[in-house]
Amino acid sequence: MATFDLEPVARQSTAELIADRLRIAIMRGALEPGEQLGEADLAAKFDVSRGPVREAMQRLVSEGLLHSIRHRGIFVIELTVDDIEDVYRSRAAIERGVLERILEGRCEATYAALGPSIEMMRAAADKGDAAAVSDADQQFHEVLVQSSESPRLVRAARTLLIETRMCLGALQTTYDDLHEQVTEHETLRDAIGAGQLELAYTLLSEHMSDAVTRLRHQREATSGTPGTAS
Missing domain, CATH: 1.20.120.530 (GntR ligand-binding domain-like)
Known part of the structure; x- marks a missing residue:
């Protein structure tokens, strides 16, 4: 039987999947500019723990689609x-x-x-x-x-x-x-x-x-x- 060098199949993590969903929601206006996002609320909606939600939100903060305000929370950006x-x-x-x-x-x-x-x-x-x-x-x-x-x-x-x-x-x-x-x-x-x-x-x-x-x-x-x- 022939042997092959097989590489692991790349799979999206839960955080990546949530980040994708959030991007689409922001793009289509389901999450409106200036809207605050809460970890607990999103975790309940996605039926996951808060860890992947937190990671997904931080990804979008780094991309510039969300922004964090100290002691207030994370919000969808507003474009001037x-x-x-x-x-x-x-x-x-x-x-x-x-x-x-x-x-x-x-x-x-x-x-x-x-x-x-x-x-x-x-x-x-x-x-x-x-x-x-x-x-x-x-x-x-x-x-x-x-x-x-x-x-x-x-x-x-x-x-x-x-x-x-x-x-x-x-x-x-x-x-x-x-x-x-x-x-x-x-x-x-x-x-x-x-x-x-x-x-x-x-x-x-x-x-x-x-x-x-x-x-x-x-x-x-x-x-x-x-x-x-x-």
């Missing part, structure tokens, strides 16, 4: 307009690096990989489902970053993409016409597929700048005060 601009500025830098990696020889594979996200986005736009469009939008950028095959770029982008979704709040999107959101991503995908480096850079930069402008206007309209967060 300055934070929003910083999120998109950071994303633009990371995703430009992603494009550099992709355009070294991964154009065709990335073009194909982005197809399902575009189809999901278009189908959701046809139904007028803004939340589903945002889900597909996020998936598009996750796939884009993963296509770089750079673990560090993937890791750096993860929290920023969650913060991006948090920026949208309950509105889920800043586009009046959801199909415009689809078209922007289709155009970027086409530039990547054609290996048009400078065009892809320009489209990405315009996409990020436009998003900041839209979100700033949204926040100002919600708060009634220019330049402040709601």
Whole structure:
């Protein structure tokens, strides 16, 4: 009988699973900005001991999605307009690096990989489902970053993409016409597929700048005060 060198299968720990659930809850607004999280309450909801919950919360504190206030507790972060601009500025830098990696020889594979996200986005736009469009939008950028095959770029982008979704709040999107959101991503995908480096850079930069402008206007309209967060 042949023998093989087998490595242990990696499994997510309980703390990792809880951290994933909390990330999703923060991203989708189930845990609202500024909301306080309690170890005992979360442990009861997840039906686990407080140890894994504490570890999961500390992971999210280190990622910047939660913050700890001495003698008060741990809270979901709240994003100001300055934070929003910083999120998109950071994303633009990371995703430009992603494009550099992709355009070294991964154009065709990335073009194909982005197809399902575009189809999901278009189908959701046809139904007028803004939340589903945002889900597909996020998936598009996750796939884009993963296509770089750079673990560090993937890791750096993860929290920023969650913060991006948090920026949208309950509105889920800043586009009046959801199909415009689809078209922007289709155009970027086409530039990547054609290996048009400078065009892809320009489209990405315009996409990020436009998003900041839209979100700033949204926040100002919600708060009634220019330049402040709601």
